[in-house]
Amino acid sequence: MNFDQLKEDWNNNNNNHGEVSEDMLKIKEAHTPIDKIRKQMKQEFFVQLLSLLLLAFTPKIFGFSSELKSIFILFYAISCAFCTYYFFKFYTFYKHSYDLGLDSRKNLLWFYYEMKLNIELYKALTYILGFIALSFCTTALFIIKGTLLSEILQKFSMFYIVINAFVAILVIGLITEFWARLYYGKYVRQIKTIIDSLDEE
Amino acid sequence: MPEPSTANFLQLINENKGIIHKVTKMYMDKVEDREDLFQEIVMQLWKAYHTFKGSSKFSTWMYRVALNTAIIFFKKENRKVDKTSLNEQIDIADYNDNQEKEEKLAYLYRAVQELNPIEKALIFLFLENQSHKEISHNLGITEINARVKLNRTKEKLQQIIKKNGYEF
Structure with a gap:
């Protein structure tokens, strides 16, 4: 195979067909992997925001007692604080050009690394929210008296409850990992493969 | 009436668009994917145009942006398989006077589809007459590494072309 001849043919080949018009510059959406991840995260951000707003009506919908309502407000405020912090972080990432x-x-x-950071941030927020929700549910079960569930709960030892909470956290963690890998992981893996091929000696 | 910077940009792009076309052919097999990549490269060039200070040639800067865009560009999924065979593609090229050259390049473009994105970049820069030093600068690797990788890629490309039943 004569590469010099190939090079000559390549350079003599005319590829100048078609004009680039101003309209082509008006396309707003970029399709790099980071843009795709950011777009998906933006969509999830709105879903999370809506969920947070709907969650505010939980005491009214389920008719919480004043005691439970106070605890709910406390957990809700903590969730909002975390969300605000992470949403701000996501926003600053979003603006990174x-x-x-x-x-x-x-x-x-x-x-x-930008993708890894975005994904880690996303996972951290999910863990925190999952943990807060679990803590609230556990507290609520101890406060609500007279329900079948609370009666069953009182029959179990503390050790059993702790084990259950641990398993629940583990499940939240696994679901989060699975979700992040499914929706965002493929781009990270593809980029990693390209980096590895560049690093190969 | 476009702004002066837009007009300048469009003029530079139209003067150098052959580079983008070649990159798209190197990186994408199907016509639709090539069009998507072409648009993406033009858009990324436009987005980054304000960072071009003019310290190097426009085409030098363009190589980098175009290749970097192509390396991380993932084609659309679930797109219908392009049933156009290589022979059909070559038939279109038959109208050209340089039939043999066109055929050779068509086989080259088909063969490079079996290379990874970095190998494609190496072959592309080599065909664009870039030295080992320039290739190493563009890819961010050492000159020795660029030389070794390029030689390996050329061997690999030769084998692919031979395997596909063509030799030149």
Whole structure:
């Protein structure tokens, strides 16, 4: 195979068909992996915001006692504080722009770590919210008297309840990991494979 | 009437659009995917145009942005399989006077689809007459690594072309 001849043919090949018009510059949406992840996270952000708003009506819907309502408000306030913090973080990440004029290695590493950071942040928020929800449910079960569930609960030892809480946290963790891998992980893996091929000696 | 910077940009892009077309052919097999990648590259160039300070040639900066976009660009999923065979594609090229050259390049474009994104970048930059030093700068690897990788990729490409029943 004559690469010099191939190079010559390549350089003599005319690829100048079609004009680039101003309309082509008006497309707003970019499709790099980080843009795709950010777009998905933006959609989830609105779902989470809506869920948080709907959650505010929980005491009214389920007719909480004043004691339970106070505890709910406390847990709800903690959830809102965490969400505000993480939403702010997501927003700052969202505004991070990239520079494709860097060399490929720097560019790929930027994308890889930016995606990892976004995903880790997303997972952290999910763990925290899951943990708060679980804590509230456990507290509520001890406060609500006279229901079948509370009677059953009183028959079990503390050790059993702790084990159950531990398993529940584990399940939340596994679901979060699965969800993050399913929706965002594929892009990270693909970029990692490209970085590895660049690093290969 | 477009703004002066827009007009300048469009002029530069139209002068150098051959580079983008070649990148899209290297990275995408199907026509629709090539069009998507072309649009994406033009958009990324436009988004990053304000960072172009003019210290290097526009085409040098364009190589980087175009290649970096192509390397991390993932084609749309669930797209219908392109049933157009290579022979049909070559038939279209037959109208060109340089039939043999067109055929050779068509086989090259088909063969490079079996390379990974970094190998495609190496072959592309090599065909664009870039030196090992320039390739290493563009990819962010050492010059020795660029040389080794390029040689390996050329060997791999030769084997693919031979395997596909073509030789040149």
